[in-house]
Amino acid sequence: MDPAALLSILNTVVGQAAEQAAISGADVIKAGALIGAGICMGFGAIGPGVGEGFAAGKACEAIGRNPQEAGLLTRTMLIGQAVSESTGIYSLVVALLMLFVVAA
Amino acid sequence: MEWTAETWEFVGRYLGAGFALGMGGIGAAVGMGMAAGKANEAMMRQPQQQSVVLRTMLIGQAVGGSPSIFALVIGLLILFKSSSASLAGPEFAAAVIAAGLSIGLGCFGSGLGCGWPGGSGCEGVARNPRRATSVSSSMIIGQAVAQSPSIFATVVALILLFVPVSATGYAAFGICLGAGVAMGAGALGPGIGSGTTAGGAVHGSSRWPRSQAATLRTMLIAQAVSQTPAIFGMLVAFIMLFAMRDLEGDIIGFAKTFGAGVAVGFGGVGPGIGSGTAGEFACRVTAARPRTDALILRTMLIGQAVSQSTAIYSLIIALVLLYVV
Numbered sequence: 001m002d003p004a005a006l007l008s009i010l011n012t013v014v015g016q017a018a019e020q021a022a023i024s025g026a027d028v029i030k031a032g033a034l035i036g037a038g039i040c041m042g043f044g045a046i047g048p049g050v051g052e053g054f055a056a057g058k059a060c061e062a063i064g065r066n067p068q069e070a071g072l073l074t075r076t077m078l079i080g081q082a083v084s085e086s087t088g089i090y091s092l093v094v095a096l097l098m099l100f101v102v103a104a
Numbered sequence: 105m106e107w108t109a110e111t112w113e114f115v116g117r118y119l120g121a122g123f124a125l126g127m128g129g130i131g132a133a134v135g136m137g138m139a140a141g142k143a144n145e146a147m148m149r150q151p152q153q154q155s156v157v158l159r160t161m162l163i164g165q166a167v168g169g170s171p172s173i174f175a176l177v178i179g180l181l182i183l184f185k186s187s188s189a190s191l192a193g194p195e196f197a198a199a200v201i202a203a204g205l206s207i208g209l210g211c212f213g214s215g216l217g218c219g220w221p222g223g224s225g226c227e228g229v230a231r232n233p234r235r236a237t238s239v240s241s242s243m244i245i246g247q248a249v250a251q252s253p254s255i256f257a258t259v260v261a262l263i264l265l266f267v268p269v270s271a272t273g274y275a276a277f278g279i280c281l282g283a284g285v286a287m288g289a290g291a292l293g294p295g296i297g298s299g300t301t302a303g304g305a306v307h308g309s310s311r312w313p314r315s316q317a318a319t320l321r322t323m324l325i326a327q328a329v330s331q332t333p334a335i336f337g338m339l340v341a342f343i344m345l346f347a348m349r350d351l352e353g354d355i356i357g358f359a360k361t362f363g364a365g366v367a368v369g370f371g372g373v374g375p376g377i378g379s380g381t382a383g384e385f386a387c388r389v390t391a392a393r394p395r396t397d398a399l400i401l402r403t404m405l406i407g408q409a410v411s412q413s414t415a416i417y418s419l420i421i422a423l424v425l426l427y428v429v
Contacts, residue, residue, distance in 0.1 A: 023355050031359035034425060038363025041421040042289075042370030045414035049293070053378020056407020057385030060400045064389030067396045074403055081410045088414040095367075095421050099429050 033103035037095040044091025051084040109193035116197025120182040120204030124261075127208030128175025128215070131295070135219025136165045142223030146230035153230045160229045160240055161222070167247045168218030171211035171254040171295075178207040178261045190268045198277040199269070202284030203261040206341075209288030209369075210257020210295070213376075214250055217299020220384075221246040224303045228310025239310045242320060246302025249327045253291035253298070253334040260287040260341050269345065273353025275361060282365025283341035286422075289369030290337020297330035297380020304384030308391025315394035322390045322401055326383025329408045333372025333415045340368045340422050348426070360429060364422035371418025378411040 007025060059077035063070050105111075143161035147154045182200045191199060225243035229236040264284060269276045305323035309316040344361055351357045386404040390397045 027355050031355045034356070034359035034429060035363040035366070037421060038365070038367035038425060039370075041418050042367040045371035045418045046374035048414045049374025049376070049378040049411050050381070051374075051378065052407065052411035052413075053297075053375070053381040056378075056382035056404060056411060059407060060382065060386040060404050061389050063403050064393045064396050064400055067399055070399055070403070074406065077403070077407060078410070081407070085410070085413065088417060091414075092417045092421070096424075099421070099424060103429060 030103045033098045037098040037103075040098065041091050041095040044095075045088055048085050048088035052081040055080045055084065109187075112194045112197045113187050113192065116200040117183055117185065119197075120200035120202075121179045123201065123204035123208040124175050124179035124182060125208070128179070128211035129172050130215075131212035132169050132172035132215030132218070135168045135215045135217065135222065135299070138219035139164045139168065139222030139226060143226040146226045150230040150233075153233050156229050156233050156236050157226050160225050160236065160243070163240060164218070164222030164225050164243055164247065167244055167251075168215060168222050171215040171218070171251060174254055174258045175207050175211040178203060178258065178265075181265060185265060195269070195276050195280075198280040199264050202280040203264040205281070205284040206257050206264065206288040207254075207261040209285075210261075210291035211254045213292035213295025214252075214254035214299070215295070217250040217295045217297070217302070217380075218247045220299045220303025221250070221306045224306035224310070228306055232310050232313065235310065235313050238313065238316065239306065242309050242316065242323075243302070243306050245320065246299075246305055246323060246327075249324065250295060250298035250302055253295045253331060256334055256338045257287050257291045260284070260338065260345075263345060267345070270349045271351050271353065271357070273357070274355050275348070275351045275353045275357030278358035278361030279344045279348055279351070282361040282363075283344045284365070285362075286337045286344070286365040286369040287341040289366075290340075290372040291334045293373035293376025294331040294334040294380075295376070297376040297378070297383070298327040300377075300380040301326045301330060301383030301387060305387035305391070308388045312391040312394075315391045315397075318394045318397045319387050319391040322397065322404070323383065323387050325401065326379065326386060326404060326408070329405070329412070330376055330379040330383060332379075332412055333376045336415060336419045337368055337372055340364060340419070340426075343426065360425045364425040367418045367425065368422040371421075372415050375412045375415035379408040382407045382411065
């Protein structure tokens with residue numbers, strides 16, 4: 001769809017809702033980057049959280065069976081969690097890029 | 105038909121009540137089904153214990169069904185809410201849709217979470233009928249804690265319904281929808297996570313009753329950690345509702361508040377569920393081997409802290425959106 005036509009439809013629909021001044025194209029781009037940063041970090045945080053929790057649970061189970069190896073098991077858990085964390089950090093970096101580079 | 109302020113109000117009422125009951129009902133229904141499924145399994149194995157299993161199932165389902173009752177009450181309030189001079193037209197629609205999102209997503213998690221202790225409770229009383237009272241009481245304690253995220257969501261939904269937002273223009277829509285998503289989605293993961301932890305604890309304390317005190321202690325600590333994302337969600341919702349009076353009313357103000365709500369809300373789903381899984385394994389193993397409980401508790405807390413890191417990144421992004429950009 002033609003971007004100008006899209007913008008005019010947006011102006012009619014939301015402009016009527018808020019009885020506000022017209023929205024400019026630059027505003028739409030900045031708003032998209034800001035909402036995008038929120039979606040990026042929010043959904044990006046789901047996977048690492050679930051995965052790291054599972055690793056922690058299995059580490060507790062293993063330490064319960066073999067408490068002598070607690071040091072080794074905790075170290076392995078932390079290495080595994082650090083790798084699982086990487087996608088969360090990618091999301092954080094992309095969100096910060098959108099906030100301070102794209103939207104600036 | 106002409107699109108007037110009244111049309112917006114009807115759209116808002118129907119969508120808001122739909123979100124509240126549609127999503128709020130799913131979790132409790134699945135959770136009660138999980139309890140009933142486990143009760144059937146337990147009765148098949150020990151048919152002579154059927155009356156005590158049935159009683160435990162009904163108690164578990166009654167407690168686990170209460171989030172859907174919160175959703176029903178808020179849904180009816182939304183459906184029959186009338187507009188006032190301070191809240192009408194599109195602003196009214198945004199507020200009631202946001203209240204529906206908050207209560208719907210929040211009750212989804214708690215209702216589903218209550219299914220795990222309900223199911224483990226039915227298994228536990230069949231396995232160990234002489235200790236039915238202590239198994240049921242662990243089940244009810246676990247379920248009660250798993251319900252606190254749905255109570256936070258109820259509070260935010262009531263604030264959205266009865267306290268008009270002070271910002272103007274597009275920012276008012278962003279604040280309402282952002283606060284609803286932050287609290288609703290933020291309560292989703294902690295509800296499920298606290299429930300899985302309680303399931304592990306009820307299983308462990310019915311199988312190894314002598315270590316019940318240590319198991320319940322580990323359960324309560326794990327549930328408290330698992331609920332941090334819900335508290336972050338409530339914090340951001342309150343900041344947006346009460347401390348954003350001088351936000352500019354243009355579309356950028358909408359993007360900032362809505363983006364912050366999505367970040368902190370959905371960012372809490374994973375850490376909530378993950379910390380709960382860590383707690384579930386920790387409770388089971390604490391019950392089986394109570395002599396290693398301090399070591400297990402330490403490992404669980406380290407693991408949960410790492411798992412919470414992404415929730416903290418989300419909180420930071422939300423605060424940067426609200427105050428820096």
